[in-house]
Each structure stands twice: as structure tokens, then as C-alpha cells.
Amino acid sequence: MTEMNGKTRNCDVLVIGSGAGGLSTAITAKTHGLDVVVIEKEPVFGGTTAFSGGVLWIPGNKHCRAMASGDTKEAARTYLRHETGNFYRDDSVEAFLEQGPKMLDFFERETVVKFLPTLYPDYHSAVEGGVAVGRSVLAAPFDATELGVDMERLRPPLETITFMGMMFNSSNADLKHFFNATKSLTSFAYVTKRLALHMKDLVRHGRAVQVTSGNALVARLAKSTFDLGISILTDTPARRLVVENGTIAGVIVGDAAGEREIRAKRGVVLACGGFPHDLDRLAKAYPHVARGGEHVSPTPAGNTGDGIRLAETAGGQCELRFPNAAAWMPVSKVPKKGGGSYGVFPHLLDRYKPGVIAVNRRGQRFCNESESYHDVGAAMIRTCEGERETSAWLIADHPTIRKYGLGAVKPAPIPLTGFINNGYLLRGATLQALAETAGIDGKSLENTVAHYNVSAEKGEDPEFGRGATAFNRYLADPTHTPNPCVAPIDKGPFYAVKLVMGDLGSFDGLDTDTVGRVLDSRAMPIKGLYAVGNDRASMMGGAYPGAGITLGPIMTFGYITGRHLAGVTD
8 A cells, every 4th residue: 555644655666657658567566566656647547548549569479379370489570670670679679579478468367458369460561570460469349437437537539530439449340330331231230339329328428438449458457557456646747856865766746736755665667658749859859840840749748758858857868869750640630610729630541542642742642652651651751851841632532532531531421511611621623623722733643643543443553562562451442353452533523631740659768778777878777767658769769560569569568667666587
């Protein structure tokens, strides 16, 4: 039991931040006998994880073993060596590959956290060591009412990727029914039942309670945290570290009662979500921001680099070293009713669909639109080099947008009018007219689409090879042949949605050793100070090899750090 002494609270471990990194560390430490407190500066818990897909990349996991052809430890090691290049770290990779499957087993054995297999291919499955399926697992759906009164503190999902607040599974199977609701009686019945249950939950609870994806992962972690008697103190920001004789002894926090001290005998763990909203650091780390462009992150606005700044006051180092400082995500800005504000829509699915291409301001395609969000984001940055604004436009014709939607625009029968009227969706009777509205080179756009259509009629994309990989095809339309990613754009009117740069979280972060101890300028551990999650530099070195390469390592190293804090070495 945590001790109180006046305005001082005593514990073994203090975790700052309530996403998957912080909660996995807290649960592991508590299960191994330590007294743990979690603090969170926002009024809700869940961090970036609550907005995420809830997918973990764990080579060798038991859920996918039966279908994971070629998923050996050596193959995973080879794949990571190729993907991370000069930033490959033997110690981190070996710890991850050894402890990742054990971490999954631990949480499923000791807590209510459960996972399901997915069919996600590695993003670059053709590379040596990559696999076509078998390394990514997904948090199982969860009934958030099991949180009781704490359900009110569960961070809601990202509004722009829900339908009236209803969440979809990241596995893609859920969405297929919604896309086919007007074509299949089975899908129609599925969608009708889902909507009816959701409306009932809205009436009773004011929010979705059948949570999926990252919301389900956070809810399951939080339920496990509460079951263990760990406090999650929301509205409790960390102000400064307490340093005694060169050791981090605790933190001064601020809340409604004023400032007070929480002392931690074993260590303080920074799990504050990295720096996607630290404007000063972004200007140094993100090339498109450095040249004066816009960055719109769909991560929680509270992820302002607090943990990294706290560590730096104690000598911690956050070197901007990776070729990609963050997990890039093309996003669009969705105007909200009343004007003056907008939501952020991450383009996770529409780019893969046949009949959708992306062009730059010059009206030219610049990448395989069906590659991962990170790869497409990096291509956006490159194609706009030398320009102040980093942007692109998704282009589709009328049959395509009515079948699949585009960005925040839903497929038929949901009307387009509202999105056209608020300026989110651009429309033109011809490609030239659309280009004029969007500010794209019209003649070039016409030439680009004409060139693309010649091969698209045959289901081919010789310029960029869409549909050539298992991952390209996974999120496309399997009913569209011969290529699920490719179709011509030829039936007006034509539509465009403007893309700008966003991210799913920062990759650069604090220097740590394998167990998470923050290192100083001499690469020596700072006593009593740890970092997990996106506060810690990613083992991926700025690369994005597969679905869940953030949450997989985040929970694995949270588990490793929690065990280290408890002195567990077996």
C-alpha cells in the first residue's frame, strides 16, 4: 500500500504517463511485488495508445505460429538488420526478440489483456527475413463498462476515424461489412446490429462502450492496473524531478490541491508519449517543419515532450539522429461544425483502394500509394523538398468515392454534400476544373491520370508497382480484379482531399540502455531514472517494418523495465 506522509506520498515506482508503455511497466512491477503509482497530466488516461490501432508486432508470438511461415528468430533478426541499417542495436534487438513472446504470455496469464492473431504482412515482406503473415497481433475487443466509474476517464478514440463514435477493428474485417452493407444481406444484418447496439450504448453511457483497437488495449491495461490496486492519478502533471545525492528520488507534482511530492524508492519511469506536440523540437527534428511547413499530429495534444525535458534537467540526452524522426502519417484536416477548428483524419485505408491516386502540387504521382503510411509520408516530404508547404492530394472519380469513401468522407449512401460545402472535399466536373480548385497544375494532372489509366485498365502500375506486395493487397479490395489496388480514374465528376503531414508518434527520444535506464552524456545510467514508450529512442531507428512496430517494442520494453525495477533476472 502506498504511504502518505503529510503532502508526501511514498512508493517504490512512480510512472509518469498512462499509455501502453507506462501501464505495462506499472503492471509488471506491481505483479513482481512493488508498490506503484501512475500519474497522468490529462483528465483521461490512455495516451497515444487510445488513438492507435492496438496492434503489436511481436515475432515468434504464439497466436500466429500456425500461419507464420518463415517466422524464425534468425529471420526476424535479418529483417530488422535490413530495416534499421546503421541504427541496428544487437542488445535491443536480442532483448526484444527474446522477451516479446514472453511479454504476451505474461499479460495474457496474469491480467485481462488479451490478443488476437491478424493477417497483416510485414510492410516490406519481400525483403530478406520478412514474412507475408504472422508477426502482428491485435488487442481483443473489450466492454469498457468493466472499468466501472473509471470508464469516464478512458480517453475516447480519435473522433475522425469513428462513425458516430463507433469504433472499428484494426484487422479490417469489421470495415468490410460496412463497405458491403448495401450489397450483401449478411453485411447489412451485421451493420444493422452493430449500429443498434451502439445507439443503445450512446443513450445509456454517452459513449461507445464496445471498444476495439487501441482503445481496447488501454481499457484492458487500465482494468488490469486497477485490479492490482495501482492508482492512476489523472489531472496530476509532473513539475520537476527530485534529485538527492545524484539519484532521482521522486517528482514534484501539481494538482488541484497544489504542489506535493511523490517519492519513489526504486525509480521514476518517464512514459509521456514523446514530443509530437513540442513545437520547438519539431522545428529541429522534422524537415518539413524546418522549412516552414505545417505539421498536424493526430496524437493527443498533451504529448508535448514533458518527459524528455524532465530527463534533460537531470542530464538525459535526446539526440536527433534518425533519418525519420517520427512515424509519418499523411493526414487531412476535417472542418468542425461552427468553423474555426478541425479534426485530424489519418489516412490509413483509402490510399490502398483501386481508383485512388496521390499527386503533388505539380500534378504528378510520387510514390506507390499502397505502401505504408510511413513510407508514403516520407515520400511526401521528399517530393515537396524545396517548397515551403509539404502537401499532396488524393484523387478519385465518382464511382470510386461512392464505393469506398475518401478520407473522412464515407461511402454511399452517406451524402457528400456536407464535406463539399465545408471545403474538405474538392469537386470538379473535369480534372482541369478540379485542379483549378485545388491549386494543382491542371495540364500535368490530366497527363498523369491519362498515363496512369492506360495501364490501370489492365490492372497494372508499371510506374510504382501498386499491388505487387502482400501488404499492398491486404488493405485493398480483394473483390476487384485483376489488381485489388489499381483501377482507372475516368468517370467524373472528380474529387480531391488535401493531405498534410502528421505522425503517429516520435521515433527520436532519450538515450537508454536495454532495461530502460536513462543515460547521461557519458552514456552512464542516471540513478533512479527510466524511460519507456516514445520517450525512449525507438529500436527501429526511424524505420517502420510492420504493423505494430511501435506498440510491440513499447510493451516489451515496459515489461523488461518493470522486471528490472523489481530485481527479476530469470
